[in-house]
Amino acid sequence: MGRVKIPYYVAKNGRGYWQPTRVMREAGFEPVACGPDGPEAWRKAADCLARWKEYAAAKQRPIIPLMPAGSLAEAFQRYRGTAEWSAKAPRTREEWERAWFHIGRVFGDVRPHTVMLEHISGFRGMVEGKVSRREAHRVIKIWRALWRVSAAMGYCQRDADPSLGVRNKEPERRQALWSYREAALLVKGAWRAGYRGLAAAIAVAWDSSLSPVDVRSLTPAQRVRDSHGDVFMLAPPQPSRDARAAFSTPIW
Helix, strand or coil: CCCCCCCCEEEECCEEEECCCHHHHHCCCCCEEEEECCHHHHHHHHHHHHHHHHHHHHHCCCCCCCCCCCCHHHHHHHHCCCHHHHHCCHHHHHHHHHHHHHHHHHHCCCCHHHCCHHHHHHHHHHHHHHCCHHHHHHHHHHHHHHHHHHHHCCCCCHHHCHHHHCCCCCCCCCCCCCCHHHHHHHHHHHHHCCCHHHHHHHHHHHHHCCCHHHHHCCCHHHEEEECCEEEEECCCCCCCCCCEEECCCCCC
């Protein structure tokens, strides 16, 4: 059987996988299991690559060249100039901007009160089909928040949000349980293969229950020691809450 070279496509144990980079995953493109390595798997990987290229090309173009008076784009622009917007955490602002990439292209130049339930329903389906269900859920969540902001500025009525008639089902959360032995084998395998950073990340994630992105962002400056051992102080999601990651004996 011949071979093809498709960016981000890899074959493992006779099966093909399309594996986007971290930047691509942050944009909503998730890994895809393409099935047995062969023409059908290559076709699926090529489709995934085509969707990514379309997204990347569109992102280079201006979303809304003009902001008509009374439009949703005007409302969002005004909101970005307020102290409330500046007070949002950087990651939250990034999430809004990411959702606006989709929202602005479709609804940016229209008045909010002209958008109907059918429009939002079709829009959500389009995002889910072109990107992912997770991205569609995120976009509708931000749409609803943006609608409330727009209503506060007089662009629409707060209770007339057409998206309230759309079921915004959240994707199933990824859940897996890893035993101590399973985690230890992964750590030792990565260490012996020369991937020392990966080994450390796996060990820390298993021991602390931190997400991969939080593990990668830890710095020595966050490390403190108490009577029980090492503790990393994390940036809390809310100012009123404390967040810590404690570590036990290293599993390697």
